[in-house]
């Protein structure tokens with residue numbers, strides 16, 4: 001068997017662990033409380049979509065939102081990783097979108113139900129190319145942006161995160177063993193909004209990476 005290449009982590013079938021409400025300005029825009037502990041949910045590996053393939057709007061939503069996020073790619077697995085050692089477990093990063101069926105999420109929230117239908121559908125996790133760790137020396141100091149049809153909708157800096165990357169790795173690994181190839185989505189800054197069929201989404205991290213996706217309606 002040939003060795004797997006971490007720069008194609010999306011092919012590994014590993015976990016996607018997402019952090020919600022990690023930016024106060026986004027928690028506020030959706031009228032959510034500022035969390036005292038990280039809010040976590042999961043996406044399956046079937047959520048991945050790469051440039052060249054469209055983001056598909058599930059048939060059951062009329063309010064699909066973009067959320068631009070810094071993704072952290074795990075290079076060395078572990079359980080109960082101390083914060084002081086957390087960065088040794090990072091192989092690199094990826095720019096990610098946490099596509100969210102907001103109408104379904106609102107319904108789930110009001111019924112106290114899990115967010116799976118709102119967050120975990122096929123193509124709900126567009127990802128950029130792999131960004132080696134050296135290209136982002138400090139994950140608490142990078143700017144992210146997202147445009148829809150060339151109009152800026154989101155622009156934020158990871159310095160606004162409530163819980164830092166090392167804190168999240170340590171917190172998550174206390175109860176979910178992290179494995180090589182796992183991806184952690186670290187939450188979105190404010191500016192989330194709806195996308196429609198045929199929209200063009202473009203997102204970037206400073207001059208480090210950009211990516212673009214089109215939105216399509218699922219046809220069955």
Ligand SMILES: O=C([O-])CC(=O)C(=O)O
Pocket residue numbers: 018019020021022023026030067098100105186187188
């Ligand atoms: O859906 C939400 O508002 C929670 C979330 O994923 C985020 O804050 O990134």
Ligand SMILES: [Mg+2]
Pocket residue numbers: 018019020067069098187188
């Ligand atoms: Mg999110």
